[in-house]
Amino acid sequence: MLDATDLAGPHFGPLSLRLAVGEILCLTGPSGAGKSLTLRALADLDPNDGRVRLAGEDREAVPAHEWRRRVAYLPAESAWWAERVGEHFPGAADANALASLGFAPEAAGWEIARLSSGERQRLGLLRLLALSPRVLLLDEPTANLDAEATRRVEGLVTGYLREAEAASLWVSHDAAQHERLGARVLRLENGRLAP
Amino acid sequence: MTVLCHTTAGYLDLSWLDLALGAALVLLLGLGSLRLRLGIGRALATGALRTTVQLLLMGLVLKALFGTTHPAWVAGLALVMLAVAGREVRARQKRPFAGAAGFGLGTGAMFLSSFTVTVLALTLMIGPEPWHAPRYAIPLLGMLLGNTMNGVGLGLDRLTQGAWQQRREIEGRLLMGETWRAAIHDLRQEAIRNGMIPVLNALAAAGIVALPGMMTGQILAGADPVGAVKYQILIMFLIATGTGFGTVGAVLLGSRRLFDERQRLRLDRLSPPRD
Secondary structure, three states: OEEEEEEEEOOEEEEEEEEOOOOEEEEEOOOOOOHHHHHHHHOOOOOOEEEEEEOOEEHHHOOHHHHHHHEEEEOOOOOOOOOEHHHHOOOOOOHHHHHHOOOOHHHHHOEHHHOOHHHHHHHHHHHHHOOOOOEEEEEOOOOOOOHHHHHHHHHHHHHHHHHHOOEEEEEOOOHHHHHHHOOEEEEEEOOEEOO | OOOOEEOOOOOEEOOHHHHHHHHHHHHHHHHHHHHHOOOOHHHHHHHHHHHHHHHHHHHHHHHHHHOOOOHHHHHHHHHHHHHHHHHHHHHOOOOOEOOHHHHHHHHHHHHHHHHHHHHHHHHHHHOOOOOOOHHHHHHHHHHHHHHHHHHHHHHHHHHHHHHHHOHHHHHHHHHOOOOHHHHHHHHHHHHHHHHHHHHHHHHHHEOOOEOOHHHHHHHHOOOOHHHHHHHHHHHHHHHHHHHHHHHHHHHHHHHHHOEOOOOOEOHHHEOOOOO
């Protein structure tokens, strides 16, 4: 479904990869190998070369802001610019979605300044899912979470991929997590995919 | 207390000794700064020196220009003033745009707003004969450029600094599928407001706290106070308009320049910071 050929930026690539519908591809590799840069390039957030297609459509054919809704990127640390959680969601924050990661409906009214890093990470994922993306680019989405919250996030994402016929590129260093997700694993070294 | 002589123009002419006394006051402030280690001594000294040399030069140029009404001379001086203002705008930003845009953005916006307003005022309102008579055109353009330069400089500085400081938030908004316009909207408004604040303050305080320089000058030169006030009101309106359109134009162009055709935030288009 997502098809990247000769993707390259100033500090990584060229590399090619392909995501099938419903698939999770885990990206590992030492820090500085270019994992985040690869995700940023796929979301078209940095200048980069190469051909990227979503369901056969070239990204140049899609307005950039629309592309980022379809190929959605969750950075390791998500940014918050308004005062309260709900203002960062497209439309109203859905109570069912909030509940899926253990938040009460009132969470939409919480002040950003009072969130813990784990709460920020989970709410960042929820607001991204509210865009109904076709591809999820997740940069260590469970890094600040305990075991139980990690399982919840994994369950939420795999459930979403099934329902929405989406796919995910997931940066994760945890072999046990790769197994739980049933993911194919790719290793990035010095900006290239290791064989 | 010094030698003051009456001239035919009907105002009290200043002697060089008077200017020297004024300079002594600045020197006193410089010594105070040195003693308190405020670190403004050098800027004060070069600033005072620049003021003296630049104004003397301008006086000589104007004296020579008043003998002619040839439009090319007026236009030439106007362009030199614009170029200096453009350089000044760039120098006032911590992270100006790199390359030609760093100079062109501010200069272009100032050209469009200051020159348009000056020409409108000369042809429609003040009406000297010919309309480009240097005695009216150059001082008017100078007042407009000086104020527009402040607004554009402050506005662009807030925009480029803000984009740098808030890059995570701006990119975060782009990642939530917002357009570049939506992602920069708050910062853009803040930058425009920042550039307009001096003029808005001047409008509010004029006449009560501050007696604007031009009006004071006319009154010192023997003009009727009400006539001088009418001139000053017009000038304030022109300055507000020129600064407003100049700042809005520069910030709009600048914010567009912060993003590329794929709506990516391109901070690599800014120069590295200076101090």
